Amino acid sequence: xxxxxxxxxxxxxxxxxxxxxxxxxxxxxxxxxxxxxxxxxxxxxxxxxxxxxxxxxxxxxxxxxxxxxxxxxxxxxxxxxxxxxxxxxxxxxxxxxxxxxxxxxxxxxxxxxxxxxxxxxxxxxxxxxxxxxxxxxxxxxxxxxxxxxxxxxxxxxxxxxxxxxxxxxxxxxxxxxxxxxxxxxxxxxxxxxxxxxxxxxxxxxxxxxxxxxxxxxxxxxxxxxxxxxxxxxxxxxxxxxxxxxxxxxxxxxxxxxxxxxxxxxxxxxxxxxxxxxxxxxxxxxxxxxxxxxxxxxxxxxxxxxxxxxxxxxxxxxxxxxxxxxxxxxxxxxxxxxxxxxxxxxxxxx
Amino acid sequence: xxxxxxxxxxxxxxxxxxxxxxxxxxxxxxxxxxxxxxxxxxxxxxxxxxxxxxxxxxxxxxxxxxxxxxxxxxxxxxxxxxxxxxxxxxxxxxxxxxxxxxxxxxxxxxxxxxxxxxxxxxxxxxxxxxxxxxxxxxxxxxxxxxxxxxxxxxxxxxxxxxxxxxxxxxxxxxxxxxxxxxxxxxxxxxxxxxxxxxxxxxxxxxxxxxxxxxxxxxxxxxxxxxxxxxxxxxxxxxxxxxxxxxxxxxxxxxxxxxxxxxxxxxxxxxxxxxxxxxxxxxxxxxxxxxxxxxxxxxxxxxxxxxxxxxxxxxxxxxxxxxxxxxxxxxxxxxxxxxxxxxxxxxxxx
DNA sequence: CGGGACATTGAACCTAGTCAACGTCGGTGG
DNA sequence: CCACCGACGTTGACTAGGTTCAATGTCCCG
Numbered sequence: 001x002x003x004x005x006x007x008x009x010x011x012x013x014x015x016x017x018x019x020x021x022x023x024x025x026x027x028x029x030x031x032x033x034x035x036x037x038x039x040x041x042x043x044x045x046x047x048x049x050x051x052x053x054x055x056x057x058x059x060x061x062x063x064x065x066x067x068x069x070x071x072x073x074x075x076x077x078x079x080x081x082x083x084x085x086x087x088x089x090x091x092x093x094x095x096x097x098x099x100x101x102x103x104x105x106x107x108x109x110x111x112x113x114x115x116x117x118x119x120x121x122x123x124x125x126x127x128x129x130x131x132x133x134x135x136x137x138x139x140x141x142x143x144x145x146x147x148x149x150x151x152x153x154x155x156x157x158x159x160x161x162x163x164x165x166x167x168x169x170x171x172x173x174x175x176x177x178x179x180x181x182x183x184x185x186x187x188x189x190x191x192x193x194x195x196x197x198x199x200x201x202x203x204x205x206x207x208x209x210x211x212x213x214x215x216x217x218x219x220x221x222x223x224x225x226x227x228x229x230x231x232x233x234x235x236x237x238x239x240x241x242x243x244x245x246x247x248x249x250x251x252x253x254x255x256x257x258x259x260x261x262x263x264x265x266x267x268x269x270x271x272x273x274x275x276x277x278x279x280x281x282x283x284x285x286x287x288x289x290x291x292x293x294x295x296x297x298x299x300x301x302x303x304x305x306x307x308x309x310x311x312x313x314x315x316x317x318x319x320x321x322x323x324x325x326x327x328x329x330x331x332x333x334x335x336x337x338x339x340x341x342x343x344x345x346x347x348x349x
Numbered sequence: 350x351x352x353x354x355x356x357x358x359x360x361x362x363x364x365x366x367x368x369x370x371x372x373x374x375x376x377x378x379x380x381x382x383x384x385x386x387x388x389x390x391x392x393x394x395x396x397x398x399x400x401x402x403x404x405x406x407x408x409x410x411x412x413x414x415x416x417x418x419x420x421x422x423x424x425x426x427x428x429x430x431x432x433x434x435x436x437x438x439x440x441x442x443x444x445x446x447x448x449x450x451x452x453x454x455x456x457x458x459x460x461x462x463x464x465x466x467x468x469x470x471x472x473x474x475x476x477x478x479x480x481x482x483x484x485x486x487x488x489x490x491x492x493x494x495x496x497x498x499x500x501x502x503x504x505x506x507x508x509x510x511x512x513x514x515x516x517x518x519x520x521x522x523x524x525x526x527x528x529x530x531x532x533x534x535x536x537x538x539x540x541x542x543x544x545x546x547x548x549x550x551x552x553x554x555x556x557x558x559x560x561x562x563x564x565x566x567x568x569x570x571x572x573x574x575x576x577x578x579x580x581x582x583x584x585x586x587x588x589x590x591x592x593x594x595x596x597x598x599x600x601x602x603x604x605x606x607x608x609x610x611x612x613x614x615x616x617x618x619x620x621x622x623x624x625x626x627x628x629x630x631x632x633x634x635x636x637x638x639x640x641x642x643x644x645x646x647x648x649x650x651x652x653x654x655x656x657x658x659x660x661x662x663x664x665x666x667x668x669x670x671x672x673x674x675x676x677x678x679x680x681x682x683x684x685x686x687x688x689x690x691x692x693x694x695x696x697x698x
Numbered sequence: 699c700g701g702g703a704c705a706t707t708g709a710a711c712c713t714a715g716t717c718a719a720c721g722t723c724g725g726t727g728g
Numbered sequence: 729c730c731a732c733c734g735a736c737g738t739t740g741a742c743t744a745g746g747t748t749c750a751a752t753g754t755c756c757c758g
Contacts, residue, residue, distance in 0.1 A: 190619045194698060198622050200615050216608035221615065244601065248593065251600035255593070258607035259565035265614035266549050266570065270539045272621040273547050273659030277714065302737065310622030312715055317738055333723065333737075349543060626746065651705065661747055666706055682705075682755055699758105706753065713746090721738070728731090 003120065006030045006047040008038030008064060009082065010056045014105070018051065021109050027116075035059025039067045042074050048123075049116050051103075053082045065099060072177040072236040076160050078119040100161070136253075159233045162186075168224040168232070169210065175220055177234040179209035184230025185292075188222040189307060199308040200265075202227070204291055211257055214240060227304070272310050275349055280309045281319040282347040285329065289338050296338040352469065355379045355396040357387030357413060358431065359405045363454070367400065370458050376465075384408025388416045391423050397472075398465050400452075402431045414448060421526040421585040425509050427468040449510070485602075508582045511535075517573040517581070518559065524569055526583040528558035533579025534641075537571040538656060548657040549614075551576070553640055560606055563589060576653070621659055624698055629658045630668040631696040634678065638687050645687040 005027045009015040015031060022029050030045055032038035035052075036059050042050060050068070054061035061081055068074040081099045100122075101115050159182060162168055168179065168186060179186075185204050189197045200222050203209050213220040214237060243250045271280055284305055292298045302320075306313040320336070323329045328344050330337040338344065354376045358364040364380055371378050379394055381387035384401075385408050391399060399417070403410030410430055417423040430448045449471075450464050508531060511517055517528065517535060528535075535552045549571050552558050562569040563586060584592075592599045620629055633654055641647045651669075655662040669685070672678045677693050679686040687693065 190615060192619060192623050192698070194623075196623045198619050200618065212608040212611040215604050216612065217605075218608075218612070221612050244604070245597045248595070248597065248600060251597060251604065252593065255564050255600065255604055255607065256566075258604065258611060259561040260567075262561040262607060262610050262614060263565065263567070263570050265611060265618060266539060269549065269614060269617055269621060269659075270541060270547050272618060274541050274543075274545045310618075313736090314716080314738080315714060318714095321738075349541070662704095663706080663748080664746060667746095670706075702755105702757095704753100704755075706751105708751080709749090711746105711748075714743105715745095716743080717741090719738105719740085721736100723736080724734100726731105726733085728729105 002026055002028045003049070004028045004030065004045060004047040005116065006032070006038065006041055006045065006050045008032045008035060008050065008052040008056075008061075010034060010053060014053075018112065021112060022116075025113055035061070035064045035067075038064055039074075042068055042077065043071065046073065047077060049078045049080065049119055051080050051082060051116075055083075070173075070176060072234045075234060076123075078123050080115055080119060159231055162226040162230045162232065164226055164228050166226050168226060168230075169220050171220055171223045173220050175210055175213045175237065177236045178211065178214045178240050179224075179232045179234055181205055181207050181209055182231040182233055184232075185227040186224055186230055186232075187227050187304065188224045190222045197307045198310055199304065202287075202291060202308075208257060211254065212261070215254060215258065277309075277311055277315055277319060278322070279347050279349050280311065281305075281316065281323070282328075282344045284309045285323075285336070285338060285344060286341070288336075289341060296341075297335065299335050301334055351375055351377045352398070353377045353379065353394060353396040354465065355381070355387065355390055355394065355399045357381045357384060357399065357401040357405075357410075359383060359402060363402075367461065370461060371465075374462055384410070384413045384416075387413055388423075391417055391426065392420065395422065396426060398427045398429065398468055400429050400431060400465075404433055419522075419525060421583045424583060425472075427472050429464055429468060508580055511575040511579045511581065513575055513577050515575050517575060517579075518569050520569055520572045522569050524559055524562045524586065526585045527560065527563045527589050528573075528581045528583055530554055530556050530558055531580040531582055533581075534576040535573055535579055535581075536576050536653065537573045539571045546656045547659055548653060551637075551640055551657075557606060560603065561610070564603060564607065626658070626660055626664055626668060627671070628696050628698050629660065630654075630665065630672070631677075631693050633658045634672075634685070634687060634693060635690070637685075638690060645690075646684065648684050650683055 003026075005022055007015060007018055007022075007029060008031075009018070010033050012033070015033065019029050019031060030041050030047060032041050035056055038050075038052065039059070041047075052061050052064050059067075065079055065081075068077065068079065078100045080101045080103060082103050082105055100119055103111060103115055162184070169175065171191065181203050183205055185202065186209055187199050188201045188203070188209070189199050191197050209224060209232065210220065244254065271283055275283070287308070288298050288300065289295055302313045302316045306316045309316070320329065320331055323344075324331055328338075328340050330339055352375075354371055356364060356367055356371070356378060358367070358380075359382050361382065364382065368378050368380060379390050379396060381390050384405055387399075387401065388408070390396075401410050401413050408416075414428055414430075417426065417428065427449045429450045429452060431452050431454060433454050449468055452460060452464055511533070518524065520540065530552050532554055535558055536548050537550045537552070537558070538546045538548050540546050558573060558581065559569065593603065620632055624632070636657070637647050637649065638644055651662045651665045655665045658665070669678065669680055672693075673680055677687075677689050679688055
């Protein structure tokens with residue numbers, strides 16, 4: 001079956017031109033001359049690649065990208081943006097929103113086909129991820145006979161790439177699926193009215209992201225963003241609900257996750273309420289220590305640490321230098337090495 | 350069928366004497382001459398009343414009471430303690446631990462039979478509670494056909510009375526059942542090593558207590574105690590697990606409760622981290638406002654408020670007098686009346 | 699009506715936040 | 729390749745908000 005490409009471009013000449021090239025190369029092409037129908041076609045046909053102009057009246061390229069990302073059915077489709085001039089700032093914005101590549105007009109046949117080809121190839125390798133969590137889910141289900149549901153999920157598994165600092169979802173967004181982190185690291189933050197932020201969670205490989213929003217049917221109560229380049233897999237909400245409805249073991253699994261979450265948060269509440277800055281800092285270091293794969297060394301900004309411990313960045317700096325003087329840690333720029341876990345855990349209040 | 354009484358008393362004369370009286374009055378009597386076999390018999394026969402000496406070698410009366418309370422099957426059985434001399438302090442300890450009545454030796458036939466009779470009567474009226482939550486659970490289940498499980502729970506429903514300040518469960522205890530608050534009010538607290546306490550939740554009628562410990566199969570991570578005289582109903586863990594396994598609607602219900610709990614805790618984290626004492630105090634007042642039945646007036650100690658907001662009691666006092674001066678609230682001793690909810694909600698940081 | 703628990707108020711102290719200046723690192727462009 | 733820029737990290741001085749300690753008031757229960 002030939003690969004499908006959707007092209008969204010308001011200029012008839014350019015569009016016609018591109019279609020000609022693509023059809024000659026053996027692709028099946030869908031076309032739209034505005035953002036709105038573009039999104040509709042994307043949902044309807046689930047093309048393998050989307051080419052989209054950024055500068056368009058009404059719904060522009062960013063808008064299209066935004067809409068596509070909202071829908072787990074289309075979020076994973078490679079998105080190549082077409083920009084008139086190489087406006088660097090615009091471009092960066094597009095990449096941050098999740099565009100996978102860009103072409104600056106004018107471009108020739110080779111450039112175009114290369115870009116599409118490389119996207120298709122990259123996507124294929126991305127699909128080839130393995131996730132312990134999915135594996136576990138699969139086990140839970142197969143024990144009970146009916147594999148159909150999860151088979152479907154795995155077959156259609158949507159993986160998506162996020163670049164460092166890219167937002168995965170915003171506070172207030174209606175959730176459309178549950179994320180499983182395949183690789184990389186994600187943080188979730190809550191904001192006060194005056195703009196201070198508190199990190200409510202850090203998620204690495206094989207952890208579920210957005211569990212409580214998904215399971216309480218409420219919009220997200222925090223904002224998730226990638227701490228480093230990250231790959232996630234999305235389980236659409238409807239499928240998740242099905243799984244829970246049909247398999248008590250799956251329900252049980254999520255109940256456990258949530259129940260442990262509650263405990264953790266309560267523990268953190270106690271810490272925030274009564275522990276000194278020193279002790280809180282130590283606890284944050286330990287949390288980071290127990291997370292990463294490369295346990296005792298990690299890179300993290302003072303700002304993120306401050307947001308985890310609920311204190312000012314300056315205070316983080318000071319406390320860390322104290323710790324260094326006490327040979328509890330080593331630090332070089334934003335790279336921290338834990339030297340003495342035990343002593344760190346025993347820090348007095 | 351005649352009522353069953355279990356008597357636990359190490360002194361053979363006294364025990365024989367009591368048995369004689371009881372059998373004459375038509376009760377079926379089980380006897381034990383030490384605490385250990387007493388507990389065993391209680392579990393085996395589920396008597397309608399237990400009479401128990403306090404002063405016994407090995408496992409004494411308190412120990413027996415403690416063991417019985419651990420087991421949801423026996424926790425609800427009326428417990429009458431027999432004390433040699435009217436040692437006031439000992440007695441109070443017994444009552445606090447959940448003894449329902451006491452008899453001071455020596456006592457005559459009339460006293461004994463009266464005590465048993467009144468306990469039996471009281472217990473019958475206690476069984477007659479109604480709970481919206483149980484009702485809801487019932488609905489969830491009956492929608493799906495199978496009533497057997499919950500019918501059993503309701504038929505055997507264990508209700509238990511707790512007096513003000515009495516501990517319902519301790520941090521670290523292995524949970525044996527899920528509590529539903531029928532009437533009264535319960536707080537759960539966490540303690541720091543240096544003895545400060547943070548209130549993690551307040552539960553009134555129809556709320557579930559101990560959810561996360563029960564559902565994560567971990568020991569309790571907080572301590573629950575009654576803020577006022579409270580009646581709770583216990584669903585034994587095994588039955589709860591059955592319900593969750595068999596009825597996806599029930600699982601879903603608990604998932605929702607937990608997910609919302611997580612959100613609430615995260616919100617509180619943010620508040621503790623960055624909000625001023627003034628704002629936190631206002632938020633505590635609002636939480637209390639939205640809980641009680643008698644909305645805008647409630648009685649609460651400064652200490653409890655301090656433990657909710659994570660601050661010192663003196664600070665609570667000061668802040669409250671400020672609020673009073675600003676006509677946001679009215680206060681008289683530990684009775685607080687909210688005057689202006691809107692303005693309270695809008696307090697700046 | 700007395701005593702003890704609980705609440706209030708005052709004053710001293712101290713922790714951590716704020717503001718500001720300076721240092722350091724990495725990346726970009728001339 | 730070096731100089732510069734901006735982002736990030738560190739350090740210092742000052743300050744404010746909240747805790748602590750202590751003394752005094754008030755309420756409620758027996």
